[in-house]
Amino acid sequence: MIERLRPGDHVCWTFDREDQRVAAVTGYVKAGVRAGQKIIYFADSPPDTLLRELRDNGVDTRHLTRIGQLKVGHPENGYLTTGIFDPVAVLDTWQREIAMARRGGYSALRLIGDMTWAGAPDVGAERLHWYEAQVNRIFADGYAMAMCLYDRRLFDPGSLVRLSAAHPSTVDPTAVWNWRPLLRMERTGEPPGLRLIGEADASNRDALAATLADLIDDMSRADAPVTLDVAGLRFADAAAARLLMSAANTAPPEVRITGCSLSLVKLMRLLGGEPRAGVVA
Incomplete structure (x- = not known):
């Protein structure tokens, strides 16, 4: 399924076990490396932990981070730069990252957002649905793509349905082998x-x-x-x-x-x- 994603796609990837998250991220990163794309990954875990997970699953993180093809960071470096979620600022961040990836000669920009941070109180997550819908205008240009990771243990079913509708496609680990973006x-x-x-x-x-x-x-x-x-x-x-x-x-x-x-x-x-x-x- 990961191999069928391409620039322009914006997918809501839901999971309820850590091994499912690691498998999805690893496959997504490896596909980006093979395609000569720049990869940015924001998640709640410390960057060293995220890099170790990727390295343990066959990703040459030392080389990729050294040359700048792989960037791993905490939500404070992407979604929560001011300490609270500002969707307009995040959209501006992606536009800047796209411009830098183009200047760097990458074939596309591949984003990974672990949305675990949105389950915390007082971070401004009530604006997350608006953001997920609006960010599609960036991906529709066909250069950037994103996989948004939502842990079903942290979001109530109603909220998750609404957030999913802001993505063109949604998938979970139970999807059939021939799944494609809807x-x-x-x-x-x-x-x-x-x-x-x-x-x-x-x-x-x-x-x-x-x-x-x-x-x-x-x-x-x-x-x-x-x-x-x-x-x-x-x-x-x-x-x-x-x-x-x-x-x-x-x-x-x-x-x-x-x-x-x-x-x-x-x-x-x-x-x-x-x-x-x-x-x-």
Whole structure:
């Protein structure tokens, strides 16, 4: 499953045993090393402990940290730089890390965030859902990717469902061997817009909503037409169809929804999606 992740992916990886966490992180790091990507890993454990875990599982941490390809740190170095969670500051941090990885010649930036810190009181974790949804706009550019680790023993089921919906894809250790990310969202340049691949439903609705809103905001400032390419969308529920139509109907620039399957066209028509939505089958 780890091997199927690629730049642009933002995955909520849940676990309930430490060996599951270590296995996921190790596989993710090794895949990044093979691909020539820069890797950043923030977790509650001391950096020496994290590096030892990786080293014990076959990762040459001494070499990788020496050349700067692997960076390991505590949440205070990433999520809690001011002592409390400031999502806007974290988004800015990732943008800076992306710029540095590009300048360093890396093929992509691979992030790992162990979200255990969010289970502590008085750290500002009530803004975590907003952050997880908004960070998708960074990954949609296709250079950075992230695996967010959520320990199911620390988060109540309702909160975890809500946080999962802010990610395009969610997976746990019980997933079948041929699992793939449920939804991929890719910003496009020619024509300017967004390409959706996979399935859009309740499990990733907040991620889709935030990415569409960011796209329309960007294009509105540029007064440029927007294309929503859904040719790769295998399934969209009614709520996802409404999000697409809302983006098309409320944006100042011209918006076209292209590549619609017959079932999606019918669904949009049932929801009143023509003529303003610019649906093109």
